[in-house]
Amino acid sequence: MNERESRAWRGLIAVTQLLPAALDARLQRDAQLTHFEFGVLTILHTMRGPAMRMTELAEATNATLPRLSNVCSRLEKRGLIERSPCADDRRATNVGLTTAGRRALIHSIPDHIATVRSVVVDALSEEQLDALADITDTIIERLASLDDAAPPPAASRTAR
Structure with missing residues (x-):
């Protein structure tokens, strides 16, 4: 790799490692x-x-x-979700949100959005946000094409 490619790669790796940790720390503290x-x-x-x-x-x-x-076992123990056998296929398990889970999620959303804005959205111009969305879409499509049998990751199916 040349220096430009290496800088971009190192930056992507740093973001993929630091951002989840920052989001986890804040959500753990707040919710x-x-x-x-x-x-x-x-x-x-x-x-x-x-x-x-x-x-x-x-x-x-x-x-x-x-x-x-x-993860579902932990959430179920906390009363945030419930699992039940699937009526259509006894081998499958269904998962649903409990009232407590819905309450916990709704309570955590404002602080989470504030964190995302503070760390990512407000740090970028509108043009940079558009570029970031285009870049991530491209990488997600490339990752999905590595295994044509697998559906594209959920992130690429969300609307911008």
């Missing part, structure tokens, strides 16, 4: 949630219907089933 747990609760909150299959939730969160299962 006793990790950023991943916040994402799980958000997806469950925005879904249609009372529950979704674990496999669908894993896809939507870009997580493996074992990781998601561990």
